[in-house]
Amino acid sequence: MEYSPPPLFKQGAPARVKMMVFACISIALLLADSRVRTLQTVRKVAGTILYPLQMAALMPRDALYGVGDYFSSLSALEKQVRELKRQQIASALLLQQAQQRVAENNQLRRLIDAREHLPIKSMLAEILYDARDVNSRKIILDRGSQQGLVLGLPVIDNQGVVGQVTRVFPFTSEVTLLTDKEQAIPVQLLRNGLRSVAYGRGKAGTLELRFTAPNADIQVGDIVVTSGLDGVYPAGLAVARVSQVENSAAGSFGGVICQPLGGISNNAQLLVLLSVPDMPPRPPDEELRQPRKHNNKMAPIKDPAKEADAAATAAATAAGAAPAATGTAPAANGNGAPGLMPVMPATRPAPAPTGVTETATPATSTATLTGAPPGARPAAATAPAARPAEGPERAKAKEIAR
Incomplete structure (x- = not known):
């Protein structure tokens, strides 16, 4: 058998001829596209048809780039979130401080306004901390004896009375609040002037008007002010507002609960009144007279x-001013x-005496006559000390x- 080549290599022109032909065609197309621009539509159609194939070929590369971008962006976002949180905390702290300063500024403005309307000299003081005793209602201020504070000075705020200075140290002082169980303050109702005494109720944080009549004219919402009877608190300072009235017909007294107007829950500064109202001097105590015994006789x-x-x-009578004809001596x-x-005259006339000695008793008056002639008996005149008729x-x- 003889070997024969495939039909492709048997037929057609040689390879050089084909290369020359395709090269000429390519040059012609290039010239036509650059000169006449007739292949733009063909290029668009070819690009549209080949775009899916192009995207499918680029998909592995885009996937790799996307994974890298995802992790890098995630790290950057986490860092940015941490930074934003830190800035938020700092901004919140600054905002809180600004709000606190605004509230403190408003409180100071109100205290200064109240200070201008007070006729008594006062001093601003700041609350340092509460007292250590949990069973009492006391606070510590940053003012002491070095600043002129003494015991008994009242402490107020722009709303009303807060308490009283009970202990003084060189640079600090202790204030007992009105709500303490050991505190009491004389008050009166602003509406009708009814006077009473307000006592603290301890941890309850309220006041109680004790010993009020069950039918007293007290209503919920009445304002209670200081009466000034104690000489410590000036009259007219607001103290509390009546929040509860219990009138019991069976009891001897009614129960009245009041809510203090002034307080330290929202305030950090207070006013200390440096002087107390001038009170008239107290009259001296009357001397008690001891009753004398007169043998049960008036x-x-x-x-x-x-x-x-x-x-x-009596001295003039003893010197001889009284007449001697009556024969009587002044009696006691x-x-x-x-x-x-x-003195009633004696029953028998007595001789004129030269000297008189008197002895006075609550019931009788006896006169002993001396200087009578020798051998004569002394005469004694005894007369009862009864009251004669007018x-x-x-x-x-x-x-x-x-």
Whole structure:
């Protein structure tokens, strides 16, 4: 058998001829496209047909690029989120501080306004902390004796009374609030002037008006102000608002609960009044007179002026001013003051005495006569000290005593 080549290589022109032909065709197409631009439509159609194949060929590369971009962008986003959170926290802190300063500024403005309307000198003080005793209602201020604070000064805010200074240190002071159980303040209702005393209720944070009549004219919403009777708090300062009234017909007193207007829950600054209202001096205590015993018999009340006049009259009588014809001597009354009451004459006339010795008792007056002649018995005149009936002699004796 003889070998024969495939039909393709047997037929047609040689390869060089074919190459020359295709080269000429390519050059012609290039010239036609650049000169006449007749192949633009063919190019668009070919690009449209080949675009899916192109995208399918580029898909692995785009997938690799996408994975890299995803992880890099995720890391950048996490970092950005952390930075934004930090900025948010800082901004929130600044905003909180700004709000606190605004509230403090408003409170200071209100305190300064209240300070201008007060007729008493006052001082601004800041609350440092609460007292350590959990069973009491006390706070510590940043003002002390070095700044002029003393015990008993009232403490207020722009709303009303807060408390009273109870302990003073060189640079700090302790204030007991009105709501403490050991605090009491005299108050009165602003509406009708009804006076009472407000007592603190401790941890409840309220006040109670004790010992009020069940039918007292007290209504919910009434404003309670200081009455100024204690000499510590000036009159007219707001204290509390009545929040609850319990009128019980069976009880002797009614229960009135009040909510304080001033407080420290929303305030950090307070006003300390540096002087208390001027009160009139207290009258001296009356001296208690001890009752004297007169053997259960009534006696006239002593009068210093009358006793002085009676003493002068007795001295004049002893010197011989009284007439001796009657034969009587001035007698002493129940109080021992001679000349205040007349003496009844004796039953028998006694000789004229040269010296008189008197002994006065609450009931009788005895005169012992001395200087009688030798051998004679001394005469004694004893007369009861009973009050005689009202007569001209007694009236004349009163005029002489006066």
